[in-house]
Amino acid sequence: MSEIIELKSQWDAFKIENPKVRIRDAAKQLGTTEAELLSTAAGTSVTRLRNEFPEILKAVEPLGKVMALTRNDFCVHERKGVYSNLSFSGPMGLAVNPDIDLRLFMSAWSSAFAVDEAGRKSLQFFAKDGEAIHKIYLGETSDLAAYETLVHNFAAEDQHAELEIVKDTTLAEEKPDAEIDAAAFREKWLKLKDTHAFHGLLRKFGVTRTQGLRLAPEGHAVQISYESLKAIFHKASDTDLEIMVFTGNKGCIQIHTGPVKKLVQAGPWFNVLDPDFNMHLREDGIASVWLVKKPTEDGIVTSIEVFDAEGTIIVQFFGKRKPGIPENEHWRLMVNELAVML
CATH class of the missing domain: 3.40.1570.10 (HemS/ChuS/ChuX like domains)
Structure with missing residues (x-):
């Protein structure tokens, strides 16, 4: 006490x-x-x-x-x-709505x-x-x-119970590329049927996400400039293109689907300031930005993935889509047009 x-x-x-x-x-x-x-x-x-x-x-x-x-x-x-x-199903939870759209990983909640x-x-x-x-x-x-x-x-009965804090000291170690069966990894990538299977693919081959992007099949993952990402946002704003914004942590992923209109730069923060959706992206925390293409039963799905210096994903962007519906062609064309490869 x-x-x-x-x-x-x-x-x-x-x-x-x-x-x-x-x-x-x-x-x-x-x-x-x-x-x-x-x-x-x-x-x-x-x-x-x-x-x-x-x-x-x-x-x-x-x-x-x-x-x-x-x-x-x-x-x-x-x-x-x-x-x-x-x-909720076991440790997994969902909230699926046009506005509040969440993926919940309850084992992390304390x-x-x-x-x-x-x-x-x-x-x-x-x-x-x-x-x-x-x-x-x-x-x-x-x-x-x-x-x-x-x-x-x-309300908890004991308001002053000790709060047990357990620090996560484990760091994901990346195996050398030479230890990865890169050819088999690329083959499995090209046979993906669903974007949700990508995490399982990484886990099966024991690769980190950024390592997986480095080892991707030719043309399926390329590093692009951060300025390209901002250009894509401004073009989406100008053309009223609806996109998807995924931001998360160990316990929750939150998704916005819709337009991004009011874009504001404030110091190191790049912001979307719309009535029902705000995003605040800290530019000096960004180490790399990737344009990624994954096969699905509905065709190629194109995403922009943003990472920090530890290889942790910060935010992902997609064109608006749902399972069973092909990717928005305007999103795909815009991304490929504005992405400047590094």
Whole structure:
């Protein structure tokens, strides 16, 4: 308990001296985690919730229109809409809607809080390492009474229980290219029937994602310039082309499908600032951008994949499509036209 009191004191002093620093960045500067900082306010502006994550998420729909936020270190994805059509099967969850579209990996979820930040109310979910997985913010039209009911129904009995933080110290080691059966890998790539099978292909051959792109069949993965990506965004904006934006972390992938209209540069951040969709992409965190082509039963699917220096995927972009429907030809032509190879 004394450690919590000390952390609370440090956090209170930090907020006074650094009122504009976001809690995620504050946690790094203080050598702690976002979840631990929130837990210092449990019982006041923060309510610890029981670890009944699927049940909590299914109870969000009555809140009405909310803002879903999923991020990693270099990309923030914010989408407004109504939580509905949630389903869970073992450790996997889905929310499939035109607005709130999520892929949930529940084995990574570890703690949950209801948070009141100067009147801005939210539900926030964290991984075992204290990093945020997903957040749900109330909007102007959200049902406040339904939110208060949800918080009451799921409040943890012990608001001050110790928050167990388990740091993930394992690093994915990349095998030398010479140890990979590259010919067999390329052959299997060319026989893909579904983009979702790509992760299994990488796992089967023991390759990292960026290594897999390096070893891809000729013409199926090429590194392109970051300026090409921005040019593609501006062309999509100018032509009202609907695209798909996938941003995720270990516990959640959040998807936007639709146009991207208002593009704004702010320092190192490249932003989409539309009424129901915002994306904030930090340019100085980008190490590589790839144009990738994967075979499916519906023809080639073309994506733009963005990676950080550790080879972790930051964000992916596709043309709007659904299973059973071929890729948007305008997306394919635009990407191939504007991509400048490195």
